[in-house]
Amino acid sequence: MNNRNSPKHVVIVGGGFAGLGCARHLSSKNEVRVTLIDKNNYHQFQPLLYQVATSLLAPDDVAVSFRNLFRKHPNVDVKEAEVVSADPVAKTVTTSSGEVYQGDYLILAAGSQPNFFRTSGAEEYSFPLYSLNDAERLRSRILKVFEDADRNPAIIDQGALNFVIVGAGPTGTEMAGTLAEMIHHTMSAEYKDLKVTAARVYLIDHGHAVLGSFSERAHEYAARVLKRDGVQIRLGTSVQEIGPGHVVLSDGTKIMTHVVIWGGGLKAAPLAANVGLPVGRSGRVDVRPDLTVEDFPGVYVLGDFANIPSPDGGLHPQLGSVALQTGTWAAQHILSEIKSIAHWPFHYHDKGIMAMIGRNAAIAEIGEHRHELYGPGAFAAWLGVHAYLMSGMRHRIDAYVEWAWDYILRSPGSQVLDRSDAARIDWGEDDHNEGQETSQEEKT
């Protein structure tokens, strides 16, 4: 290992599934040292943010500190900073406070932001659900309207208990189902003199199906479950205007509401416009099948931040599993490149898609052939997958129960004791190779 004395520097911008997956795979590899830069000091587990918004999980349950994760990996350093521009030739990035980081390799994985599609009032008056901050703001808002209505029931007639969700993709659909259950089961038990039955959840989508990216049977199943739980579904309808107390739909309907939740789409994070690379659809960087851009060797663009061509001529969807796999792939590729092994294209192993609509009600379309599962079976599968993905965060529980003993025995310091074992979160197959050399042949 003659690179031991001069490890290559890998600068990673963004600690979502893609950036973190990459950093995890490179940790403990002697050939590289890593600087992971993120505007937060924690990774947020995006797929469960809607559970934070509906008070099923606490914010700290879906966040894990980067420094804690890499505490035992001396070759990974973390910087909390907002990157505002990048130079793909010099392979430098610049932060909002002016620091510059230069790498031998540059990984751009800054993710997405909500896309409001210039809908009037959407940015001012709706609640997106993309970051942990978003989820906490939305949680406060939902609880606040219930408390306000409890003290002053007159505002129910002004729509205080109407919740309008824009977009029937996975985020909007999961939010609609969970919110409906929260209202009917939790709020009705906890508010003793509030007419909780007056609450309404609306799910609006301009397309003609709930969970449009799923199969036709899934569309029907999801719609049936949501209707059973009282959700009002308006398909083929877009939102024309959002105001401080109402929305106006494309068919002219006006719905009075104090909470509009925006699940209407994503576009690239603003950084994409300042990295000196060509951008395409939704403002994302257009990359080649090997996640690089012509003329800029050593620069990789990952996950949601890129438009990644798929073998069928289209683009890979914006999914956590795609992002995670691009991260692992880029890490493997860099390690091979250091040894001068030739390039090979990114290949997405499609394990399927899932959505949880309510208790016992979920949809799982498994594998590339989309084996379909509905209802309790799919719900069990959903639980299993998330239990697996969140195993680190579930470990935190044991850590918490044991905190007294840790404390006495002076366990390895941990900034967030009740998250300490979250460091062991499983990032796909990556974990099993921990500390080993991974060759191209093994993985492709």
Next chain:
Amino acid sequence: MNNRNSPKHVVIVGGGFAGLGCARHLSSKNEVRVTLIDKNNYHQFQPLLYQVATSLLAPDDVAVSFRNLFRKHPNVDVKEAEVVSADPVAKTVTTSSGEVYQGDYLILAAGSQPNFFRTSGAEEYSFPLYSLNDAERLRSRILKVFEDADRNPAIIDQGALNFVIVGAGPTGTEMAGTLAEMIHHTMSAEYKDLKVTAARVYLIDHGHAVLGSFSERAHEYAARVLKRDGVQIRLGTSVQEIGPGHVVLSDGTKIMTHVVIWGGGLKAAPLAANVGLPVGRSGRVDVRPDLTVEDFPGVYVLGDFANIPSPDGGLHPQLGSVALQTGTWAAQHILSEIKSIAHWPFHYHDKGIMAMIGRNAAIAEIGEHRHELYGPGAFAAWLGVHAYLMSGMRHRIDAYVEWAWDYILRSPGSQVLDRSDAARIDWGEDDHNEGQETSQEEKT
């Protein structure tokens, strides 16, 4: 039980140890219905806020939703509102949004706020540690200065890693000890290219002892432990001025710092000035030994909100255990009054005081005779007591581990699923009488 058809209405202002203790004792009692009003929708477990500030516990670990706590008690209703005034004759309270609540009994337990003693700049530039919001703000601040210094080490010379704690009472002392350990054990492991050893913790007090309310041996023990952990102690010294980047002490010393933590004392919450009752020391309501005020029958003032005479001619200290006991006492007294049983004075059962200074280092002075314990034994006692007090919150862990199953089996709705079992938090002896009639004779 001929009051069953017309239960007396008890309005409780404040859901701290006193108000919540009272509400808990009255829940499931047919003679009364309770309205508990608090400006937050959750109870905060004040004694462990410093652990939130130092990232040892998550904010949701020390908060529990009132509605969740009283979910199964139809005679207790909760209102999230800020009470701005009270009329002790009409027994009404008015909220900031204008709602009025009237009771047959009125319980004022609105607690304290930080007392800055007109120290120049203290309110603008220091971080108090009294509410969960305070703890979260302080946590963010502490993490931020480390992140800032990590990116820009030059600011260390401007005092970025100096932490100044004002007040060596339990809050300040526990904070100093925990912060010093956080720095030396956690931060030094997590920050790879930051000179963490440059960090300093200062503990300032105008008195001549650390933990002045404890015994002399405790003073020495606490000081020794803190010094061992590198804390700089400045006794007989007050703070003259706090600025955005410094403090000036009474001996003229200027300490550069970006974080000043205020543990300098408490006074009554602002409501005390607007309840039409006589106030005394620290703005608290002066009450008689039965926690009432002459001429205002049916109005009880509890916990930190009152100056409560003790049998020795002084006042009871502002302690959680005093507050909790006043709450239980008032509840018992009201139940007896409904049955026309005569008055008796509040008696505080002094179970002792404790402080945790660091791992294996604590002080416990047990019982009225102050049996003293130091070091690992006291630390074990501290852990035991807090494990007991927080048992509900520790139960939430089990709830969390089981959430998948709860979810499938449609357990009783819970607004904060991972807190659901926190409803079972033990509020002293109260719990064992759950649902039973408690007579005066049994309890005094």
